[in-house]
Amino acid sequence: MQKFLSLVMFLVLAGVTGCAPGNMTDKSGSDKISVWHWMTDREDAFAELGKRYKALTGTDVQFELYAPTDAYSEKIKGAAQTKTLPDVFGVLADKRVISSFIKAGHVLNLNPYMDMDNGQWEKSFYAKALNVNRFLLGNEFEITPGIYAAPLDVMNIQMVYNKDLFKKAGLDPENPPKNWAEFLDAGNKLHAAGIQGMVSGWGEIWMIDCLASNYAYNIMGEKKFIDTIKGEVSYADKDWIAVFSVFRDMRDNNLLANGIVTMVNKHAEQMFANQRAALGFNGSWCVNVYYGMNPDLNYGVILPPAYSDKYPMKIWGGAGASLMVNARSKNPDKVVKFLKWFTAKDQQAYLANKTRNLPANKESLGNISPVLAQFVAGMDSVTHPNNLNVSEFPKVIEARDKGIQSIIIGEKTPEEVALGVQAVKVREMLKAKK
C-alpha cells in the first residue's frame, strides 16, 4: 500500500508539473492572434487555414474550440467579465445580448474597415449575411450604427419533403403544396396513407419561433410585426390569432408528426433521414446530416406554403456563424486584416468545400448539390429577427412559443394563447419602463 501510494505521488507530481505530451503554449511574441470558436466540424479546416496564413504572413493564428455551445457561451461571458476575451470570437445570442457586449466595449465596429477601398470588403458578402450583424440608425439599443461582425457562412431554414413518401400518398412529388389549401390536403392524404407528417426540433423552442414568425410575416407583413414588438400592436390582434391558428390547422389536418412538440432536432433529423416522416422543417445544414444517415434520400426543399397572399412568405436565414473582433485587442488592425483574409474568396471556397456549408462570400459558391442549390434559391426570401432594430422580450417569446406548444397538444385555443401572450407583453413593458 505504501509503495503504491508513493508511486502515485510521484506520478502526480510529475504530471502536475506539466510534463504532458504535446504541451506547447507558444508564448513567443505578441504576434499571436487568438480565435475562440464553437464549430467542431470546422476545427480541422480552421487549423489548415491558420497554417496557410502563417506561411503567408508569418503571424501565428491560434484556434481554440470550446463545445458545446452552452460551454462556449459561458466561457465568453466569463472572459467578458474579466476582460480577457481573445482577439476573435463569436456571440451566440440575440441582438440584445450582442448590444450588451458592444456597450461593454468588447466588440470592434468594423465599419471603417468595411468602407475601405470603396466598400470592397462589405460588397464581397451577400447583403443578407451582413444584415444580421448590422445595427441600423435608430436601433432600440442605442448602438452606433455599423457592422459588428463578419459572417463565415450563410444558411436558411425551410421545409423539406420526402418525394418517395409523397408519391406513396398519391401526391405529385414534383408539385409540392404551394398554398395553404394544398398543404392541408397533403397532410390528410399522407395520414390516409399511414405516413407521419412533419418533424422538427420543436422541443427546442426557437424552431417554433422560426416558423411562427415566418407565418407572421406572411399574414401581417413586416411593418406590423415590428409594430407588435414595439408594443403598438397587440398580440390579441386578429392577425396574430391567425398566426396561432396556423398551428391549430396543421394539427387538425395531420400535418404534424406524433410527438413533434417535444422533439429534439437531432431526433427529427434522424426520423426524416430514415424516411419515417414525409415533411421536415430544418436549416440548410441538414443536407449534410441527411446525406450522412441516408445518402439515397430523395427529397426536395420548399418555402412553407403561404397562408395568406397579402404579403410574401419569409424564411429565417442570413449568416450562420459570424466572428467579431475584440475592441480591446492589442493590435486591431492586424486582427481585422486576418479576418478579411479569412472571409476572402479562396478561403471561403475552401471552407465551403471542406465542410459543405454555404459561403458568405458571393464569389465562393462553387459546385453544390442540387438540394443545397434549392436552399440557396430561398435566400431571396430570407429575413431574421436580428435584422430588426428592435428585439422582443425573451419572456414574451417564451410565452409565444410555449403557447403554440399548448395549441398543438390541444390544451389551449389560438385566442387563449394570444391573450396570454399579450398579458405577458404588457407586464414586461411595464417592468421596462421602471
Added chain:
Amino acid sequence: MQKPIYYKIKQFILTYSTHLLLIIISLSCILPLIWMFSSSLKTQATVFSDMSLFPQNPHWENFYIAWTKGGFGRYFFNSLLYTIVVVLGIVFVTSLAAYGISRLKMPGKNIIFYVFLAAMMIPIPGAFVALYVLLNKLGFLNPNTGFAFLDNTIMRLGYILPLINSGLSLGIYMLKTFFDKMPGDLEDSARIDGCSTFGIYWHIALPMAKPAIAVIVIFNTLNVWNEYLLAMLVLTGKHLMPLTRALMVFRGTHITEYPLLMSGMTITVIPIIIIYILLQKHIIAGITAGAVKG
C-alpha cells in the same frame, strides 16, 4: 400433510418471481450498454436503421478511428491526471478534516461541520461566471510566468482545486460518521506509545477507514471522469483538456458522428467499470459503516 406442500410452493413462487424480477431489471441495465457497443460497430447510415444487436459487418476500425481522430491519447492522460489528483486531494483533505472534527478538540468544530453539510444541500446553479472571475483574480487563468510547464501547472491547478472543493461536503460527512464509530482504545494505546496526532491519523485511522474511502473514491472518480463544463470554462488550450473534450469532436454543431461517438464513449466507460469492479468489495463495507450510525 398440506402445510409442507403449501410452504414449498410458496417458496418456489417467491424464489422464481424474485429471480424473474432481478433478471428483467438486469436486462434493462445491460441492454443500453450493449446498444452503445454495437452502435460503435455500425456506420452512420445504419446506426439508427439497423436494429440488430450485433451488426453483420462490424466496423472494429471505428475504435481506432475514434482514438486517433479524437486525440484520445493526450486527453486520456489528462483525464487520468485530473482524476487521480482530484480524488487523492479529496481523500486527504476530507479525511484530515473529518478526523479533526471527529476526534480532536477544536472549539467550534460542530459549526464547521454543519456549514459543510449545509453547503452540500444548497446548490449554486450558475456559479460558473463567478468562479471564472475568481479564478482570473487569483491568476489561474492566464499565468504568464514565462515558463511553459509552470504555466501549465498553474492552469491545471485552476481546474483541480475547484473540483476538490466540490467533493468536500459529502466526503467530510461520510468520513466523520465513520470516524465517530471508531473504537478509541487503539488511539489511546498509540498515544501512550508516543505517537503524534498526525501519526495516529496516518497509521491507524486512515487504514481503518479504507471502506469509506472506497466509496468516496468511486463517487468522485465518476464525477471527475465525466466532467466537461468546468473544463471548458477554466482550461484554455487543447493540451490541458480531459477526455470529455475528445467526445466533443464527434458532436459537431450540426452533425453527430454516432458510431465514432459511441466508440469514444465505450472507451471512456471501460476504466470506470474496471475501477468499480476493483473497489466494489470495499464499497459494500464502507457505506454500511458510515450509514448505520447515520
Added chain:
Amino acid sequence: MEHRKAKKIFTNYLFVLPAILLFCTFHLYPFINVFRYSLFQWDGIVPFSSAQFIGLAHFKDIFTSNPQWWYSMWHAFYITLLTLVFQNGLALILALACDRAIRGAQAYRMIFFLPPVLSGIVVGLIWQWIYDGNYGLLNYWLTSIGFGHLARAWLADPKTALTCVGIVHMWKGFGWGFIILLAGLQSIPRELYEAAKVDGAGAWDTFRRVTVPLMVPVFVLVMILTILNTMQIYDLIVSLTGGGPGYHTEVPITRILAAMRGGSRLGYACALGIVFGLILLLVSFIQIQASKLAKQE
C-alpha cells in the same frame, strides 16, 4: 501547561485548515457573490459596476408574478416523490432479494451499477427511442400484447411526459440506492434473523421488527441523497422534452438556466437559485427532524 494545550489545539485546527481554505475560496466566495448579484438588475455581460441596484425586487417578482417557477418546483417535487417511493422501493426490494445467498448476487451488484455510469447522451438516445410516438419500443410492445389503444407520444402528452422522464431518472438512479441499502442489510447480524425464526416470526414480522429498526439510519441517508439529487434534475429534461410541452415538464434548474441564457438576466437567475437553495435546505431540515422523531419511536 496552558501553552502546550493551546499549541495542541492550534495543531488540531491544522487538520481542517486545507478543507476550510478550499471551501472559503471556491464555495463561500461565489456563494456570497450570488447573494450580491441577486439584488441587482444585471445581465452578466456589462461591467458589474454599471448594474442597477434593485434590492429585493427580484424576490418580490418570484413570489408574486412567476407562476412558472412554482409550477416547475411542483414538477420537481412530483418526480422526487415518485423517486422516493418507487426508485427506493425498488432498490429496497432488489437489495432484500440480493441479501439472501442468492445465485449471482455479485453479478447483480455490478449490473445494477451500470445505468449511473452511462452518459446522459446514451440514456437520452435510448429512452427517446423507447418512448417515440411512432416507432418507439414501448408502443410496439403495447400493440403486440393487445393494448394498442394505450399507445401515444409519451413525451409529448402533458399527462404522461413528466412521469416518463421520472421513470428514466429512477432507472438511472436506483443503482446507488440499491448498493447503499444492500450494504445496510448486509451489516445486520444474521443471528438476529435466526432468533426471529426460532421465535416463529413470519417474513413480514421479521422485516418489521428486525430489519426496519436497524435500517432507519440508512433509509435517512438514502432519502436525503435522493431528494437533493432529484430536485436538481436537469439533463434528462433537456434531452427528452426540452421542458415542454408548454411548461409541463419544466423544473427549477431549467427555469434558472432559461433566465440566465435566454434572457441574460443573471441577477434574476441568482435570486431564483437562492430561493431554490433555501427550499432545499428547508426540505432537508424537515427530513432530518422527522427521522429523529422516527428513531425515538
